Amino acid sequence: MVNQDILNKIRNAGVIGAGGAGFPTYKKLESRVDHIIANGAECEPLLYKDRETMLQETEAMFRGLKIMQELTGAAKVTIAIKRKNADLENHFKSLLDQYKFNLFIYNDVYPAGDEYVLVYEITGKRIPPGGIPLQVGCVVDNVETIVNIAHAVEKDKPVTEKYITITGAVKNAITTKVPVGVSFNNCITLAGGLTTDKPVALTGGLMMGGLEHDLSLPISKTMGGLIILPEDHYLVQRKSQSRQTYTRIGHGQCDQCSLCTELCPRYILGYPIEPHKVMRTLLMTGEAKERGSLWAQYCCECNVCSLIACPESLDPKNICVDSKQLLKEKGLSFTEAELDRVFRDVHPARDGREVPITTLYQRLGLTPYDRHAHYIETNLNPKEVAIPLNSHIGQPAQPIVKVGDTIRKDDVIGNMENGALGCPVHASIDGKIISVNNDEIKISAS
Ligand code: SF4
Numbered sequence: 001m002v003n004q005d006i007l008n009k010i011r012n013a014g015v016i017g018a019g020g021a022g023f024p025t026y027k028k029l030e031s032r033v034d035h036i037i038a039n040g041a042e043c044e045p046l047l048y049k050d051r052e053t054m055l056q057e058t059e060a061m062f063r064g065l066k067i068m069q070e071l072t073g074a075a076k077v078t079i080a081i082k083r084k085n086a087d088l089e090n091h092f093k094s095l096l097d098q099y100k101f102n103l104f105i106y107n108d109v110y111p112a113g114d115e116y117v118l119v120y121e122i123t124g125k126r127i128p129p130g131g132i133p134l135q136v137g138c139v140v141d142n143v144e145t146i147v148n149i150a151h152a153v154e155k156d157k158p159v160t161e162k163y164i165t166i167t168g169a170v171k172n173a174i175t176t177k178v179p180v181g182v183s184f185n186n187c188i189t190l191a192g193g194l195t196t197d198k199p200v201a202l203t204g205g206l207m208m209g210g211l212e213h214d215l216s217l218p219i220s221k222t223m224g225g226l227i228i229l230p231e232d233h234y235l236v237q238r239k240s241q242s243r244q245t246y247t248r249i250g251h252g253q254c255d256q257c258s259l260c261t262e263l264c265p266r267y268i269l270g271y272p273i274e275p276h277k278v279m280r281t282l283l284m285t286g287e288a289k290e291r292g293s294l295w296a297q298y299c300c301e302c303n304v305c306s307l308i309a310c311p312e313s314l315d316p317k318n319i320c321v322d323s324k325q326l327l328k329e330k331g332l333s334f335t336e337a338e339l340d341r342v343f344r345d346v347h348p349a350r351d352g353r354e355v356p357i358t359t360l361y362q363r364l365g366l367t368p369y370d371r372h373a374h375y376i377e378t379n380l381n382p383k384e385v386a387i388p389l390n391s392h393i394g395q396p397a398q399p400i401v402k403v404g405d406t407i408r409k410d411d412v413i414g415n416m417e418n419g420a421l422g423c424p425v426h427a428s429i430d431g432k433i434i435s436v437n438n439d440e441i442k443i444s445a446s
């Protein structure tokens, strides 16, 4: 098969980044690279989705990596996992030998799965500020994405199911596979039901994810975990603060201790991110505020500064998010000459400043929820699904079905206009279309 045919299969199957970002995978594989990195270094607390995917679909992951290697001409392939999953080394051993792939075992720190961190740790190269792994000859993909590549190329199987960890304030912490588009409520039932009467969901991880109060929302292709916490949990309280509140408190209480900067994972890699300087902008206006905001430009929103570093429990991460918005609106960034000067060497004390996962569990009140979410088969048959049309980066898919149409699982229901960045979306169950809008298509099971 020629490369373009393989890329078309990956695109037509709707394979997008399954680790959160949702970048269309075919696009990443169009270039020649030196190194393919399988990202199984899941670092958000409580999640086991990547570990369990690697265990359930080991051979498919290796075959997917081989397809990626052949497409891109990469000389090296590395599977990255964390030390807590070091037992996988034995599980992978014969396949690692057969395929001549490498295994990289990284410390149990947060954010180990950040591709800037992984690329540096594995290759010694740093992605340019604001850049992508391709610029240093790497492609990084989540392990579930790689499994989906194998299924797309070998079986023309579209992405209609999702591995997900369901944990937190639920009876049983589990990892399972569900049809794309099932509701959070469906998933909670699979996990034995809620253990709180005031539940709040976090879908993008405890550190980086936002809050959702609506449990009828659908599971998308990019979600790795559905974590339920009680409304009065410390993390929910912290993440619920309004902009007005975190700005007012930050304005009055930041003592410029700079711990937020000293522990910032991107700062200690040498990137020009200094949240304590961004905090100063709360006292500024005009050009001074704009110049100070530049120190937020390359923030990856990992939340270490707000949830771990700041002794005053202030929110430099959200101040950085607001500052990045200001930079975007004003079209501001460091000049190339400035960037040359402020992109420094890796901090000499970096090793001692990475945040151990155990610290996250203790500091964020997660110890009561620390359970291994083993994989179980659930074979969910939902009465209804809502398939998102905009899970991927790029343009949303356009609906190609109408209310009343009968469709089969795997049928394309939303497609891309010619040449647009993005992927088609598919029905995850047999049934009838019951609603169509620009965001999602609902299917009632037949
Ligand atoms: S959220 Fe905070 S710690 Fe993380 S990259 Fe941004 S400034 Fe640094």
Ligand code: SF4
Pocket: 253, 254, 255, 256, 257, 258, 259, 260, 261, 275, 276, 279, 309, 310, 311, 312, 313, 314, 315, 316
């Ligand atoms: S750690 Fe907190 S108090 Fe210290 S400089 Fe950063 S935001 Fe201010």
